[in-house]
Amino acid sequence: MFRVKDDTIWGQIRILFLASALLFLANIYFGFYNALSWVYDLLYRGRAPWDMDGPRPELVEMVKNGQLKPCRAIDLGCGTGEDVIYLAQRGFEAVGVDLSSRAIAQARDKAREAGVSPTFIAGDVTRLLQVEGPFDLALDYVCLGCVIGTPARERYAQTLSRLTRPGAIYILLNLATDPDRRFNLVPNALQPGEVDNLFGEDFVLNITTMSTKLGL
């Protein structure tokens, strides 16, 4: 599902090394979250490795087969907004949030071109005080896995709990490690059991494992 231009181990090490070095330097200058948004902004200057030209096929499938019906939906870490735009085109009242203001600007441009007007917000999903719920559907395509550290992930879970109504659907796509690879450079991926611990009693989790490869 995800495409990477250089799928070799050296290509991956190079991306990881570059991203870590940039994060380290930006952290010194701007503080952690500003640094992180700066790094994502930089990645969105070109084509980010995970960026797709359309919505996630799994989401399209769920809308087509009626599992997801028009409702209030929020996409956490929406990137350049393909899924939010797709939902808006199908009658959902969709909101997309991303740390990268560059990604959000691109998402707004894409939405304008597509003739829809979902809401896009540049913000940190671990805080999001500027967003009002309740939502019936929350999507997360590889954002929680990018949130660094347990306290921030716990804040994310609290935010999600605040923003969703009882019975809401939450779709989480995690970074997958690939058992066929000799090296798996996914230092930040959610660990087995971590999702249950994070969401605790606030959520009834129905976990389906989807196979996906980020190439990292």
Ligand SMILES: C[S@@+](CC[C@H](N)C(=O)[O-])C[C@H]1O[C@@H](n2cnc3c(N)ncnc32)[C@H](O)[C@@H]1O
């Ligand atoms: C792997 S990308 C996935 C983007 C998009 N969901 C997609 O499928 O194309 C992760 C996204 O999460 C965003 N992100 C990471 N940490 C975030 C945070 N704390 N708050 C909001 N967005 C965040 C990044 O800017 C990036 O766009």
